[in-house]
Amino acid sequence: MSTARQDQLRARRMGIDTYHEPVAFMRENCAVCRAEGFKAMARVRIAHDERSIIATLNVVRGQSLAPSEIGLSEAAWHALGSHSGDLVSVSHPEPVESFSSVRSKIYGKPFDAAALHDVVRDITAGRYSSIEIAAFVTACAGNHMTLEETVALTRAMVDSGTRLAWQQNPVMDKHCVGGLPGNRTTPILVAIAAACGLTIPKTSSRAITSPAGTADTMAVLAPVELTLQHIRRVVDSEGGCVVWGGSIALSPADDRLIQVERPLEIDSSGQLTASVLSKKLAAGSTHLLIDMPVGATAKVRSAAAADVLQHSLEAAGAALGLQTRVVRTDGTQPVGRGIGPVLEAIDVLAVLRNGAGAPPDLRQRALLLAGHLLELGGKAAAGDGIALARKTLDSGAAWKKFEAICIAQGGLRKPRRAPHRRPVVAPCAGIVGSIDNRRLARTAKLAGAPLSPAAGVELCVRLGQRVEADAPVYLIHAEAPGELDYAAAYAAAHPEIVSVKEPS
Amino acid sequence: MSTARQDQLRARRMGIDTYHEPVAFMRENCAVCRAEGFKAMARVRIAHDERSIIATLNVVRGQSLAPSEIGLSEAAWHALGSHSGDLVSVSHPEPVESFSSVRSKIYGKPFDAAALHDVVRDITAGRYSSIEIAAFVTACAGNHMTLEETVALTRAMVDSGTRLAWQQNPVMDKHCVGGLPGNRTTPILVAIAAACGLTIPKTSSRAITSPAGTADTMAVLAPVELTLQHIRRVVDSEGGCVVWGGSIALSPADDRLIQVERPLEIDSSGQLTASVLSKKLAAGSTHLLIDMPVGATAKVRSAAAADVLQHSLEAAGAALGLQTRVVRTDGTQPVGRGIGPVLEAIDVLAVLRNGAGAPPDLRQRALLLAGHLLELGGKAAAGDGIALARKTLDSGAAWKKFEAICIAQGGLRKPRRAPHRRPVVAPCAGIVGSIDNRRLARTAKLAGAPLSPAAGVELCVRLGQRVEADAPVYLIHAEAPGELDYAAAYAAAHPEIVSVKEPS
Missing domain, CATH: 3.40.1030.10 (Nucleoside phosphorylase/phosphoribosyltransferase catalytic domain)
Structure with a gap:
C-alpha cells in the first residue's frame, strides 16, 4: 500500500444507504478532521484519481472505523468509484458557484436559462446538499416561477441526462x-x-x-x-x-x-x-x-x-x-x-x-x-x-x-394471488359516503405492496353504494400473516378509510 | 429481555455524530422496514417509555447491525434517553402540523404569532428535518419577514428555552x-x-x-x-x-x-x-x-x-x-x-x-x-x-x-504560546492593499485553532502599511509541526490573503 499524505484516508464501504445523499464517516480524532476543522454535517470534498464527490460528514466516535479510514455511504461509494483501501484525499469543497443564483431568486430576481442550466448540472453531479436543494425547491414554489423559468428548467433537466430519439413520428x-x-x-x-x-x-x-x-x-x-x-x-x-x-x-x-x-x-x-x-x-x-x-x-x-x-x-x-x-x-x-x-x-x-x-x-x-x-x-x-x-x-x-x-x-405471465386475505366490514348498514385514497394506499403498503407483489387491497364498494352491516367494504391481501395483521390493525384504527353513513 | 412486538427493535448506540439531526440506522431486511415500507431517508418515529423522537432513516446493508436492532446517532440517542438493548417501537410519524403554516408563507401569507410559536416549538423538539428547516429559513429570507413576524419569531425563540432573571437593573x-x-x-x-x-x-x-x-x-x-x-x-x-x-x-x-x-x-x-x-x-x-x-x-x-x-x-x-x-x-x-x-x-x-x-x-x-x-x-x-x-x-x-x-x-490563568511558528513574507516591497478576513481565519483554523488554543495567526501589518520584500506579514502559530505545515501550504497557495502592491 502507498503511504498516506496528511489529507488522505483509506476508503471503506459502510453498506449504509442514504438514498441520493452521499455521506462520509470519519473518526473525530483523525488527522484530517483535526487539521481541516471538520465538524459533523460539514460538506467535504473527496477525491480519488480523476473523480471527486461532495459528501455530508458524519463523525464517528466508536471503534467501528479506524482514524486512518473514511467510511462511505452507498451513494458516495458508487459516485466515487474507489475500491476498498484506496487512498482518497479529503478537503473543504469550493462553494457551489451556481447556488448564488438561488440566493438571488430568494430575493426576487428571476432565473435566466444559463443559471438554471448550471443549477441543474450541479444538482445532477451531486454538488448540492439536501438543504441546498430544499432552498431551491422552496424558492421556486408558491407559483414563483414564470413560464420562461419553467421552460428553461425543463430544458436544463432534459439536458442533464440521456435523450432518446425515434425514427417514428408522432411518438x-x-x-x-x-x-x-x-x-x-x-x-x-x-x-x-x-x-x-x-x-x-x-x-x-x-x-x-x-x-x-x-x-x-x-x-x-x-x-x-x-x-x-x-x-x-x-x-x-x-x-x-x-x-x-x-x-x-x-x-x-x-x-x-x-x-x-x-x-x-x-x-x-x-x-x-x-x-x-x-x-x-x-x-x-x-x-x-x-x-x-x-x-x-x-x-x-x-x-x-x-x-x-x-x-x-x-x-x-x-x-x-x-x-x-x-x-x-x-x-x-x-x-x-x-x-x-x-x-x-x-x-x-x-x-x-x-x-x-x-x-x-x-x-x-x-x-x-x-x-x-x-x-x-x-x-x-x-x-x-x-x-x-x-x-x-x-x-x-x-x-x-x-x-x-x-x-x-419476454413473455406473458400469469398473476398469482396472495395466500392471506382478511375482510374489513361495514360497521352499519348505509351508503358509502367517502373513500380516503391516501389511507387506503397506506393500508395496501402496510400489507406489503409493492415489494410483495400480491399484497394490497381489493375494494368491494364504490361511492354512493348501499351496503349492509358487516358486509366487506374491502379485503386486505398479504403474502405473510404478520403483514396481514399489521395492515388490519391500521385499517381497524382508521374506520374513516371507507365511511358508511346511515341513511337519514 | 422482553419479547419484541412486530414494530419493535432493540436500541443500539452507534457512536455517530450527525450534529443536531437525529438519524436512525435499520437493516433493510428488518421486519419493521419491510412492514412499514420504510426507505432510506424516510422520517421515522421512535418511541420508548414516555419519550418519542423523529429521526431520518439510513438503511444498513452490512452485518454491522442485526435485523432486530435499530442504531441511533448521538443526537437521537440522547434525545430518546434509552439504554442499550431497550425495546423501542418504530412507526410512521404523523405529519408535523405546524409545517402547513410554512407552506402558506411560501405562498405569501404572513405568519401569525401562534403559527411561529408552533413552528419554533416543533423545531426545538426535533420534529423538523433539516430540509423542512431549510424551507422555513428560505421562506423567511429575502427580507420576506415583516417587523411583526420578526418580533413574534424572537418571542417564540425566547420561549423555546431557559430565561434568566436578574435582581439588577439595567442588565x-x-x-x-x-x-x-x-x-x-x-x-x-x-x-x-x-x-x-x-x-x-x-x-x-x-x-x-x-x-x-x-x-x-x-x-x-x-x-x-x-x-x-x-x-x-x-x-x-x-x-x-x-x-x-x-x-x-x-x-x-x-x-x-x-x-x-x-x-x-x-x-x-x-x-x-x-x-x-x-x-x-x-x-x-x-x-x-x-x-x-x-x-x-x-x-x-x-x-x-x-x-x-x-x-x-x-x-x-x-x-x-x-x-x-x-x-x-x-x-x-x-x-x-x-x-x-x-x-x-x-x-x-x-x-x-x-x-x-x-x-x-x-x-x-x-x-x-x-x-x-x-x-x-x-x-x-x-x-x-x-x-x-x-x-x-x-x-x-x-x-x-x-x-x-x-x-x-475560578482563577486567572497565564496564556502559553505555541512552540511552532513560521512567517509568511511579503513577496515584494510595497504597500499592504487588502486583507482577506475569511482566508486568514481559515489559515488560523488549519493551524489548529480553536481546538489547539495556542494555534493561530499573528498579524504583523495593517492596511496601508509599507513593507520590505521578505518581511513577515504574518506568523502562523501551531502546537504540532504537521498542522504548521498544513496551514503554511494553504497560506502559500493563497498569496492574496495579505496583498502587497508595489508603489506605482
Whole structure:
C-alpha cells in the first residue's frame, strides 16, 4: 500500500444507504478532521484519481472505523468509484458557484436559462446538499416561477441526462398526475393506441411512495427491465411497450428534486411541470396526454389548483414543442378494484380480455383517455376517439396487441394471488359516503405492496353504494400473516378509510 | 429481555455524530422496514417509555447491525434517553402540523404569532428535518419577514428555552455581528462597564466556524464553564462575567436554525435579528450594544445591507423592550494582532494592562464600544462615554476589575504560546492593499485553532502599511509541526490573503 499524505484516508464501504445523499464517516480524532476543522454535517470534498464527490460528514466516535479510514455511504461509494483501501484525499469543497443564483431568486430576481442550466448540472453531479436543494425547491414554489423559468428548467433537466430519439413520428406518451390508487390505465391505453397504429414507447416508474407504480404492475405480466436495444426492437415490431424507465437516465436531476419535494409536500406547478415534461421530452415523445385526477385526497385537490397546473403544463408543453393535452378526471375514489401490483394487473387483464368481472370504471376511464390519445395522435377526428377506442377494445384487437407486446418484452405471465386475505366490514348498514385514497394506499403498503407483489387491497364498494352491516367494504391481501395483521390493525384504527353513513 | 412486538427493535448506540439531526440506522431486511415500507431517508418515529423522537432513516446493508436492532446517532440517542438493548417501537410519524403554516408563507401569507410559536416549538423538539428547516429559513429570507413576524419569531425563540432573571437593573449586553478575526473587545468592555458600576453578565459562544469565539479566548484566561449558581455569585460580587453560554439552554431553536442557515449563507435580516435578540432576551438583558463591522470580507458586506439589518435590530429591539444601539465599525481588516484563543487573549491582556505592545486598534475599538455601553447604561452623558471608558482603562481600574472577575470565575490563568511558528513574507516591497478576513481565519483554523488554543495567526501589518520584500506579514502559530505545515501550504497557495502592491 502507498503511504498516506496528511489529507488522505483509506476508503471503506459502510453498506449504509442514504438514498441520493452521499455521506462520509470519519473518526473525530483523525488527522484530517483535526487539521481541516471538520465538524459533523460539514460538506467535504473527496477525491480519488480523476473523480471527486461532495459528501455530508458524519463523525464517528466508536471503534467501528479506524482514524486512518473514511467510511462511505452507498451513494458516495458508487459516485466515487474507489475500491476498498484506496487512498482518497479529503478537503473543504469550493462553494457551489451556481447556488448564488438561488440566493438571488430568494430575493426576487428571476432565473435566466444559463443559471438554471448550471443549477441543474450541479444538482445532477451531486454538488448540492439536501438543504441546498430544499432552498431551491422552496424558492421556486408558491407559483414563483414564470413560464420562461419553467421552460428553461425543463430544458436544463432534459439536458442533464440521456435523450432518446425515434425514427417514428408522432411518438405518443401518457402521464398521470397521480394520487389515485388503482388508476392503472396505461397498459390498456398502450395496447389500444398501438393496435390503432400509433407509436407509444412507454417508460414507467416503480412505486416510490405508492403501493404500485405502472412498472410494478406491468412486471406482474411481463419483464419490464429491458435494455434500450430490446425496447427499440419491441417498439419497432409492435408499436408500443410498457417498460421500466429507471435503467435509462432520463432527467436524472428530477429524481434528486423529487426526493426533497415529496417530504416537503410543497405544491409547485412550475417544478411539477418541469418534472413531467422533462421526462417525456428526454424519452423522445412528441405528443403527451395527461390524466389529472381532481379530488380531496388526490394529488390535485381543487379545481383552482387544477387550473394553475393545467395552464402551466399546456403552455410549457407548447413552448417546448411537445403537444400536450390535459384531461381532468374524477379523483374522489380509487379506480378499479385492486390496489397493489398483482390486484391491479388482474383488473387490467379483465378489461383487456373483456371479462365479465372487468371493473366498469377502469374500462370507462381507459376508453376516455384512449379516445383522447387517438385524437391527439391523428387516428381519429375530434369527438370520434372514444368510439374507435371502444371498437379496438371490444374486438379483441387491443388484447391481441397487449399479448404481442408482452411476448416481445419476454413473455406473458400469469398473476398469482396472495395466500392471506382478511375482510374489513361495514360497521352499519348505509351508503358509502367517502373513500380516503391516501389511507387506503397506506393500508395496501402496510400489507406489503409493492415489494410483495400480491399484497394490497381489493375494494368491494364504490361511492354512493348501499351496503349492509358487516358486509366487506374491502379485503386486505398479504403474502405473510404478520403483514396481514399489521395492515388490519391500521385499517381497524382508521374506520374513516371507507365511511358508511346511515341513511337519514 | 422482553419479547419484541412486530414494530419493535432493540436500541443500539452507534457512536455517530450527525450534529443536531437525529438519524436512525435499520437493516433493510428488518421486519419493521419491510412492514412499514420504510426507505432510506424516510422520517421515522421512535418511541420508548414516555419519550418519542423523529429521526431520518439510513438503511444498513452490512452485518454491522442485526435485523432486530435499530442504531441511533448521538443526537437521537440522547434525545430518546434509552439504554442499550431497550425495546423501542418504530412507526410512521404523523405529519408535523405546524409545517402547513410554512407552506402558506411560501405562498405569501404572513405568519401569525401562534403559527411561529408552533413552528419554533416543533423545531426545538426535533420534529423538523433539516430540509423542512431549510424551507422555513428560505421562506423567511429575502427580507420576506415583516417587523411583526420578526418580533413574534424572537418571542417564540425566547420561549423555546431557559430565561434568566436578574435582581439588577439595567442588565447590559453586547453582541458582535461577526466575521472579523481578532475582534475580541468583549472581555475589555465587560471589565470597563463593570468597573463603572454596570451589571453585565456576559454569556458567549465557542467558535462554530471561526478560529475562536469569545468563550474560547476567555477560557485561556479563566474557567468559563460555570453553573448558573456560580455565574450569579460572580455577577453579584463583581457586576460582570464572561462565561460560556452553552451550558444554559438560551434560545435552543436558534442553534438548530443556524446549523441550516450557515451553509446556505442566506442573509436574512429578520432571522438574524431574531437570533441575536432572542439570545439576549433569554439571558435577561435590558440594554444591548451591537458592534456591526462592515467590509467586503466581513459578515455585513455593504452599507445598504447594514442599513436593513440595523433598522431591523433597532425596531424589533424597541418592540421587545430591549434597548438596542447599533455601532457600525470598520470591517476591512482584522482587529488586534492575534487570531486564535491564546493570541487573542494576549492582545486582550496587553490592552487591559496598558502594556507597551497593546494593539492600538483593539484599544481604540474597545474604548469606542465601551463609551457607547456606558452611555446606553446611563453612566455617562451622550458623547462623554469614551472619555470615561479611557479613564477607567488608563487608571488600571478595568484591569483590576478583570482580575477580580477571573478570580471569581475560578482563577486567572497565564496564556502559553505555541512552540511552532513560521512567517509568511511579503513577496515584494510595497504597500499592504487588502486583507482577506475569511482566508486568514481559515489559515488560523488549519493551524489548529480553536481546538489547539495556542494555534493561530499573528498579524504583523495593517492596511496601508509599507513593507520590505521578505518581511513577515504574518506568523502562523501551531502546537504540532504537521498542522504548521498544513496551514503554511494553504497560506502559500493563497498569496492574496495579505496583498502587497508595489508603489506605482
